[in-house]
Amino acid sequence: MRKRIVAGNWKMNLSLDEAMALANELKVKIDALRGSAVAEEDNPLPEVVLFPPYVYITRILDMFSGYKGVWVGSQNCHHEEQGAYTGEVASLMIRSAGASHVIIGHSERRSQFGEDDALLARKTKQALKNGLTPVFCCGEMLPEREAGTHFGVVTEQLKNGLFWMDESQLAKTVIAYEPVWAIGTGVTASPDQAQEMHAHIRKLVAGTYGEPSAENMTILYGGSCNAKNATDLFSQPDVDGGLIGGASLKADDFSRIIQSLWTT
Ligand code: 13P
Numbered sequence: 001m002r003k004r005i006v007a008g009n010w011k012m013n014l015s016l017d018e019a020m021a022l023a024n025e026l027k028v029k030i031d032a033l034r035g036s037a038v039a040e041e042d043n044p045l046p047e048v049v050l051f052p053p054y055v056y057i058t059r060i061l062d063m064f065s066g067y068k069g070v071w072v073g074s075q076n077c078h079h080e081e082q083g084a085y086t087g088e089v090a091s092l093m094i095r096s097a098g099a100s101h102v103i104i105g106h107s108e109r110r111s112q113f114g115e116d117d118a119l120l121a122r123k124t125k126q127a128l129k130n131g132l133t134p135v136f137c138c139g140e141m142l143p144e145r146e147a148g149t150h151f152g153v154v155t156e157q158l159k160n161g162l163f164w165m166d167e168s169q170l171a172k173t174v175i176a177y178e179p180v181w182a183i184g185t186g187v188t189a190s191p192d193q194a195q196e197m198h199a200h201i202r203k204l205v206a207g208t209y210g211e212p213s214a215e216n217m218t219i220l221y222g223g224s225c226n227a228k229n230a231t232d233l234f235s236q237p238d239v240d241g242g243l244i245g246g247a248s249l250k251a252d253d254f255s256r257i258i259q260s261l262w263t264t
Pocket residue numbers: 009106178182183184185186222223224225243244245246247
């Protein structure tokens with residue numbers, strides 16, 4: 001069965017005290033969800049993945065130690081195994097610190113740090129080699145959407161960044177569709193827009209790897225997803241959860257988004 005995930009990308013936000021307080025609050029909220037009347041054996045809570053800044057990863061991991069269903073990942077990784085790359089962090093380090101996931105190809109990395117598809121392919125290779133689950137982001141910019149080239153843009157990003165993998169590697173990967181015009185803008189893709197792109201992505205996976213791989217692929221939506229619109233987005237058949245930015249910094253909003261996925 002396809003995994004359903006709610007992930008929180010904290011980006012470059014929060015002091016350590018704030019991050020610990022948020023994690024603590026989240027723990028209480030998740031416990032409350034688990035204990036609530038809707039909890040059922042055959043409907044477990046969706047997986048939750050938190051992406052704090054690197055320096056907080058071990059602290060957040062400690063906080064959730066022994067806690068089922070909550071994972072911690074990094075927002076980026078370097079494309080080399082190790083070496084003279086001052087200020088950079090390798091997949092091997094992230095994994096050995098206990099994290100399980102890594103975001104690769106976020107649009108902020110693509111646009112602000114010039115990360116291109118070839119580099120992102122190298123990052124996903126490193127991540128997989130070291131046992132991390134890549135959460136590979138794709139998505140078009142506003143002019144591309146307006147010009148009607150959005151399907152082609154996403155196709156190229158996936159073909160170049162991801163489809164070098166074999167089937168077993170792809171099975172360990174998550175895709176996140178994040179239209180750039182929806183990130184941090186308060187403008188969300190409509191449920192129809194999200195669904196048609198997710199269906200397109202699933203079809204691409206099917207065309208390259210076959211139906212079973214496509215059927216099992218988790219595809220998250222990201223871009224101004226919040227407690228109000230999550231249910232509508234998650235009701236779409238090809239939307240398997242969310243990669244949440246701003247709303248993941250508020251425990252109440254984030255837990256309501258988890259609840260939306262759980263009850264949809
Ligand atoms: P917002 O939810 O703040 O739009 O950010 C989405 C995002 O970039 C998640 O990676």
